[in-house]
Amino acid sequence: SIPQGTIDRMTLYKRCLENLLNEDNRRQCITSSELGKETRFSPATVRRDLSCLGQLGQRKVGYRIDELYDTINKILGLDKAWEVALVGAGNLGKALAVYQGFKKLGFKVVVIFDNDKSKIGKSWKGIKIRDTRYMPEVIKRKKIKIAIIAVPFVAAQKTADMLIKSGIKAILNLAPSRLTVPDKIKLRSVDLAVKLENLSYLLARDKM
Amino acid sequence: SIPQGTIDRMTLYKRCLENLLNEDNRRQCITSSELGKETRFSPATVRRDLSCLGQLGQRKVGYRIDELYDTINKILGLDKAWEVALVGAGNLGKALAVYQGFKKLGFKVVVIFDNDKSKIGKSWKGIKIRDTRYMPEVIKRKKIKIAIIAVPFVAAQKTADMLIKSGIKAILNLAPSRLTVPDKIKLRSVDLAVKLENLSYLLARDKM
């Protein structure tokens, strides 16, 4: 299993390689120094990360850009498209549902669940907002594996429970709650409030 | 200087203590085991974290909840209110601007900057959207220290440069770009795409 830091950097290497692949007169190879310079990591870090892929660059020549890109995509599970269920048709949910950035990576929000009668039945960019009571049925039928939680913190844990019961295997949680999920369920949480409090801590510490 | 992990957990301890302070018939003290149980960290982790505050609990009795809460608030720089500038009046910017969760913590978005003529001059919940060319003037006049970047990735670095030139000391970046800032500027970045790719990596790795 690949270390977390390496996995996070894989996304950044991939973006860099993607840009290079989109250039005219594009070069065939890149060295670890060049990839490090582009992504602002040391060549040693890049080499160590890429060795996890079994990708061994050639001395002086470096790595083949197209091969490296394909390998990273495969490792990140991006050689396939993923349908995503979103729970919470609020302000944050709306931003996430219509965001093209996820779609470009192969993550397509295909359904939104909410329990607010005034929102159920509406559509954003063709994505329907459905009643949460249809969650098990829709998730099972469409075989959706990934869900994003964007409901208020009081509803987050029961939403996670319901998603997992419906067959979801991976959750991105945006509610400021610590979720408890079975070991085999993949979970990533983002808490913007913690980040802001990091900043106020640093400013207060340095009396800024 | 306090370790990053400890600072992140401080926010979670604070939330737990806040809930206890809001209870009727509230108790006066909490032990590290109880605080650990509530926040799902080991008592040893809790004790080590709180020792960074110079807070020494009493054996058997634990820590005084009100004192611990005040001390953590002070360390996190939350004993004062912070005015926040937001750049990018898009879908994500809108969600952030009207989010009450930040306000409750003392982070108040007081101005939004954008360069889209069709958005400039509008208001969301009383917060005005202003032309980015007024950024230096407004930030200096209001002495704003914290900014949130919610512009497209191509605009993120120049937005950061402009904010810093205007007097911003701390940035929360939500654009999928690695920003370069001077050492004394506090920076936190959130990249939701990386989180989704973490999930697809884990699902692919375990063939889920």
Ligand SMILES: NC(=O)c1ccc[n+]([C@@H]2O[C@H](COP(=O)([O-])OP(=O)(O)OC[C@H]3O[C@@H](n4cnc5c(N)ncnc54)[C@H](O)[C@@H]3O)[C@@H](O)[C@H]2O)c1
């Ligand atoms: N808006 C932000 O900028 C921001 C920033 C950080 C964190 N968050 C977190 O993201 C989450 C969503 O924030 P928001 O601003 O969109 O809130 P919101 O109030 O605008 O939207 C929440 C939505 O969830 C729905 N909902 C509530 N309970 C539900 C349930 N049990 N099942 C299904 N749907 C349910 C509501 O009907 C509503 O549509 C919250 O947990 C919030 O704390 C938001």
Ligand SMILES: NC(=O)c1ccc[n+]([C@@H]2O[C@H](COP(=O)([O-])OP(=O)(O)OC[C@H]3O[C@@H](n4cnc5c(N)ncnc54)[C@H](O)[C@@H]3O)[C@@H](O)[C@H]2O)c1
């Ligand atoms: N929407 C999401 O769910 C989501 C998720 C992850 C990351 N992001 C990132 O957050 C950022 C904002 O996303 P969004 O969906 O709100 O995009 P958006 O296109 O809806 O909004 C971007 C806004 O920034 C403004 N802008 C562009 N260049 C500017 C400049 N130089 N100065 C000031 N304003 C400028 C635009 O006029 C627009 O109002 C993007 O970097 C995006 O990649 C968004």
